[in-house]
Amino acid sequence: MNIVVLVKQVPDSGAERNLRSDDNTVDRASADNVINEMDEYAIEEALRIKETHGGEVTILTMGPERATESIRKALSMGPDKAVHVLDDALHGSCAVATSKVLAAALRTLEADLVLCGALSTDGGVQVMPHMLAERLGIAALTGARKLMVDGSALTVERQTEEGYEVVTATTPAVVSVWDTINEPRYPSFRGIMAAKKKPVQTLSLADLGVPPAEVGFDGATSAVLEHSKRPPRSAGQKITDEGSGGVALVEFLSSEKFV
Amino acid sequence: MAEVLVVVEATREFGVKKVTLELLTLARELGTPSAVVLGGPGAAASLAERLGEYGAQKIYAAESEEIDGYLVAPKATVLAELVKRVQPAMVLLASSQEGKEIAGRLAVKLDNGILTDVTGLDPDGTATQVVFAGGTIVKSKVTRGLPLATLRPNSLTPAPAPATPAVEQLDVQVADADKLTRVVERVAEQKGARPELTEASVVVSGGRGVGSADNFGLVEELADLLGGAVGASRAATDSGFYPHQFQVGQTGKTVSPQLYIALGISGAIQHRAGMQTSKTIVAVNKDAEAPIFELVDFGVVGDLFKVVPQAAEEIRKRK
Numbered sequence: 001m002n003i004v005v006l007v008k009q010v011p012d013s014g015a016e017r018n019l020r021s022d023d024n025t026v027d028r029a030s031a032d033n034v035i036n037e038m039d040e041y042a043i044e045e046a047l048r049i050k051e052t053h054g055g056e057v058t059i060l061t062m063g064p065e066r067a068t069e070s071i072r073k074a075l076s077m078g079p080d081k082a083v084h085v086l087d088d089a090l091h092g093s094c095a096v097a098t099s100k101v102l103a104a105a106l107r108t109l110e111a112d113l114v115l116c117g118a119l120s121t122d123g124g125v126q127v128m129p130h131m132l133a134e135r136l137g138i139a140a141l142t143g144a145r146k147l148m149v150d151g152s153a154l155t156v157e158r159q160t161e162e163g164y165e166v167v168t169a170t171t172p173a174v175v176s177v178w179d180t181i182n183e184p185r186y187p188s189f190r191g192i193m194a195a196k197k198k199p200v201q202t203l204s205l206a207d208l209g210v211p212p213a214e215v216g217f218d219g220a221t222s223a224v225l226e227h228s229k230r231p232p233r234s235a236g237q238k239i240t241d242e243g244s245g246g247v248a249l250v251e252f253l254s255s256e257k258f259v
Numbered sequence: 260m261a262e263v264l265v266v267v268e269a270t271r272e273f274g275v276k277k278v279t280l281e282l283l284t285l286a287r288e289l290g291t292p293s294a295v296v297l298g299g300p301g302a303a304a305s306l307a308e309r310l311g312e313y314g315a316q317k318i319y320a321a322e323s324e325e326i327d328g329y330l331v332a333p334k335a336t337v338l339a340e341l342v343k344r345v346q347p348a349m350v351l352l353a354s355s356q357e358g359k360e361i362a363g364r365l366a367v368k369l370d371n372g373i374l375t376d377v378t379g380l381d382p383d384g385t386a387t388q389v390v391f392a393g394g395t396i397v398k399s400k401v402t403r404g405l406p407l408a409t410l411r412p413n414s415l416t417p418a419p420a421p422a423t424p425a426v427e428q429l430d431v432q433v434a435d436a437d438k439l440t441r442v443v444e445r446v447a448e449q450k451g452a453r454p455e456l457t458e459a460s461v462v463v464s465g466g467r468g469v470g471s472a473d474n475f476g477l478v479e480e481l482a483d484l485l486g487g488a489v490g491a492s493r494a495a496t497d498s499g500f501y502p503h504q505f506q507v508g509q510t511g512k513t514v515s516p517q518l519y520i521a522l523g524i525s526g527a528i529q530h531r532a533g534m535q536t537s538k539t540i541v542a543v544n545k546d547a548e549a550p551i552f553e554l555v556d557f558g559v560v561g562d563l564f565k566v567v568p569q570a571a572e573e574i575r576k577r578k
């Protein structure tokens with residue numbers, strides 16, 4: 001099975017994150033950048049499928065030069081190769097434009113299965129898999145907590161607000177995974193060494209036949225007008241329990257009309 | 260006034276979801292609300308009264324087995340056809356997984372911008388979004404096509420404004436291309452009488468400090484006494500104390516209730532991402548230095564196994 005895993009580099013959610021003051025885009029230059037956490041689960045799932053069904057695993061990333069760090073990190077987990085869509089004209093791209101570029105790249109890769117994270121922690125739009133499926137005319141199975149592969153038949157169990165549901169489709173398809181699907185492996189020392197030699201192909205917009213005017217700021221379908229830091233919450237009351245903390249808590253709830 | 264389409268979300272158990280009522284309330288400020296029901300046969304009839312109560316002037320009903328039987332693609336197609344025909348001023352959906360997915364497909368079909376997780380929307384289409392774990396507020400706008408936005412639940416208080424909506428039945432044609440992902444089974448999991456997590460006005464969450472699945476009974480008890488929903492930190496769901504669907508945070512649900520109570524939760528940034536915009540925040544934690552205390556309106560430094568049972572007892576006494 002030919003599997004492509006979408007991997008996005010995002011600023012570390014545990015560290016300070018900012019938007020740039022000049023153009024309101026995510027500040028990726030000053031942030032600690034990491035692989036979007038959910039994407040590690042997608043990589044793990046791809047490797048497990050390859051281990052049982054054979055095939056090849058390719059990482060696909062659209063992002064600036066420094067996304068190569070995340071690509072090498074992804075490769076150190078075990079995938080075979082990577083494709084990096086890199087073009088200065090991409091800066092400022094919206095989700096709609098990003099999906100256009102990723103779809104163009106996916107067409108050249110002829111994947112049976114596209115795996116990605118259910119959401120990213122920077123944009124967090126949670127729309128990429130359906131946008132890609134819409135463009136490619138293939139099935140989308142989103143938010144998988146379990147994925148079963150039987151030849152070309154795919155079965156996904158996904159969490160819903162009321163419980164869960166089971167959805168099925170046949171390849172080619174896009175499956176997005178939730179972080180409940182598996183436990184991603186840590187790269188081994190051998191994996192890290194091997195990743196250095198794995199092929200990473202760089203593709204430009206010209207290579208993909210996507211006109212630069214359709215991406216970046218020029219092609220954006222939405223714009224951030226302004227941004228500001230949310231004022232920190234003003235400090236409240238903190239008491240130490242000396243035997244009647246529970247009663248004090250209820251006093252507070254009662255003063256706020258919750259009890 | 261210009262028509263604003265509101266895509267309806269409902270559950271079998273509770274009917275029209277609160278976020279849809281919020282959307283109708285918002286849509287009234289922006290134009291004339293029309294509700295769009297996308298569901299199985301008969302779906303609109305049971306929801307019409309409630310939609311009218313919150314000001315829907317019109318209901319578009321797309322009802323078919325095929326809408327129910329496949330994942331979102333048929334819904335997006337029906338909605339796209341409707342948008343092309345009626346040329347609304349705006350299209351609004353809930354920021355649920357399904358709402359975002361329909362909106363995403365619609366954006367591609369119409370080559371239209373999309374704004375997700377908005378907490379407010381002005382008549383000129385300027386949206387407010389809270390990003391980066393609630394730390395940054397953004398004003399944004401769709402610059403190609405019509406304003407297409409998904410609203411985060413609990414962004415405003417729904418207010419009734421009774422209307423008698425006319426129901427227009429839509430012709431549903433589902434192409435094979437929209438029938439690629441079949442829903443073969445829907446399982447409703449028992450969750451008793453508790454409100455839905457993202458819609459609840461009170462949420463009581465437990466973390467690693469709760470210690471075990473059994474001890475979560477304490478969290479549930481307090482939630483029930485306050486008529487709230489139960490949430491959990493990731494440490495708690497990963498340790499198997501509570502099911503994953505109740506996880507609050509960056510990779511879980513985003514909640515914005517009137518009251519959020521954190522029990523045995525340290526308050527890591529990824530947890531805050533999901534609860535930071537709650538109106539009133541209360542925490543019980545035995546570590547006085549826990550970062551959750553930076554957020555609280557009222558905090559108790561103490562052992563939750565002493566504080567919570569005492570609080571529960573006190574609430575019972577006062578009832």
Ligand SMILES: Cc1cc2nc3c(=O)[nH]c(=O)nc-3n(C[C@H](O)[C@H](O)[C@H](O)COP(=O)(O)OP(=O)(O)OC[C@H]3O[C@@H](n4cnc5c(N)ncnc54)[C@H](O)[C@@H]3O)c2cc1C
Pocket residue numbers: 013014037121465466467468469491492493494495506507508509510511512522523524525526527528529530533543544545546549561562563564
């Ligand atoms: C990419 C990413 C995404 C993440 N997404 C999420 C997410 O969506 N949601 C989320 O919650 N986390 C998320 N996390 C994890 C997050 O970083 C924290 O690890 C997690 O929130 C910690 O949960 P906790 O507060 O329950 O546990 P801990 O940090 O271990 O805190 C337990 C607290 O309980 C207190 N305690 C212990 N015993 C008692 C007692 N008897 N009485 C009172 N207090 C007691 C302790 O003092 C401590 O403060 C994510 C992490 C990453 C890297």
Ligand SMILES: Nc1ncnc2c1ncn2[C@@H]1O[C@H](COP(=O)(O)O)[C@@H](O)[C@H]1O
Pocket residue numbers: 006007008009036038039060061062063098115116117118119120121123124125126127128129
């Ligand atoms: N620029 C990108 N390059 C590669 N994959 C991406 C990119 N943007 C989004 N994705 C994938 O799409 C998923 C959902 O992203 P999002 O829709 O931004 O929440 C992510 O987890 C990634 O797997």
